[in-house]
Amino acid sequence: MSHLAALRTYAVRAEPAKLPPSVYFSHTQATLTVFDTFPKSLFHFLVLPRPSPAPSGPSVLDLASLRSLLRTDPASARATLLALRQEALRLRDHIEAEMLARYGFRWDTWIGFHAAPSMEHLHLHVISADLCGPALKTKKHYNSFHPTAGFFLPLDHVLSLFDATPSYYDSFSKFNKAQYEPRLKQDLLCFHCGAPQKNIPALKAHLLHEWEQLRARTKWHLDHHAQQQQKRSLQLATATATATADAAIATATTPSAASAVPSAQKRKRQVGPDDDDGGELDDRQPKRCHLDRQPSQNAMDID
Structure with missing residues (x-):
């Protein structure tokens, strides 16, 4: 053939x-x-x-x-x-x-x-x-x-x-x-940079060097991008965990309706003999304790 x-x-x-x-x-x-x-x-x-x-x-x-x-x-x-x-x-x-x-x-x-x-x-x-x-x-x-x-x-x-x-x-x-x-x-001109080469052995050595440089640059960018992605993921996870913890603290420290209003029987025992109303119950509700702190809203650049 x-x-x-x-x-x-x-x-x-x-x-x-x-x-x-x-x-x-x-x-x-x-x-x-x-x-x-x-x-x-x-x-x-x-x-x-x-x-x-x-x-x-x-x-x-x-x-x-x-x-x-x-x-x-x-x-x-x-x-x-x-x-x-x-x-x-x-x-x-x-x-x-x-x-x-x-x-x-x-x-x-x-x-x-x-x-x-x-x-x-x-x-x-x-x-x-x-x-x-x-x-x-x-x-x-x-x-x-x-x-x-x-x-x-x-x-x-x-x-x-x-x-x-x-x-x-x-x-x-x-x-x-x-x-x-x-x-x-x-003439033998490098297709990467245009540099002239005197012969094929010199050209091949130059092309291999160009390829190795391209490999190193590309891998650096890939590794850098992966590190940035990992960093952003960690920041997002941290922000989410912080917001969840703040919400849990707010829920735990805010009095419930049941605990904020004493029962009528307990309030009777709290009335003293020197009260101005002659022992009558005070119909005013005790002030509730509200937490001013809100769950943190962490903002960050994730571009």
Whole structure:
């Protein structure tokens, strides 16, 4: 099997789940997701469209490249790209979960095509935005994924073509290799900070340092946010407990109606022989003792 045609061989298989575990990741009726054999980042997958047996669906020839797909019926081409997008977004969720499990933080993921791919059959790259993979070894490798070099075409940009003017759609879909291939020869510039790098070893060391710095910054923010959340929860719990305690004190120290008004028999015993009313009962009620203190209403900023 020719290496250039390997992806096509995978895509036309009736039972893709029988591919080797080192190749196969998942599939749907319309797509097949495989591990990139030569990963350029810590996470690197390819999502392939599968040919449709239906007459209205894309054929193997239609799926040869992005250029050939965009030359088919626009509605059919768009449906194919949307199916790739749906699977790519699901895959991105899986990648982000793995990022957290392995490295303790998440970073960006790029989803797009090469303007002039080296392999046959359309394939969508889903690749973590670090370019720290073991197979990144040449200037061509790096510039083919540099997000602003112009060779890597984000999927959402390609989808926007269907809403563009017909002339722009036709012009873009030609994919003139002479227009794109010089971009692979551009200087090595860090996609994080733009700093020039003299060679690939220097670039890889610089990219790893940038990724480690990003990891440290992101984890610091995550830890700081968790500490702030814990602090706010403690403040809220303290305020609630204080309010509950104040309410209990107020209830306990406020006389009840039964204890505030002595019984008639007790009041008779309290009347002395020298009372001005000649021993008559004093009909005035004794003053009740009301607590001025109210349960505290602690206010705090919980933003």
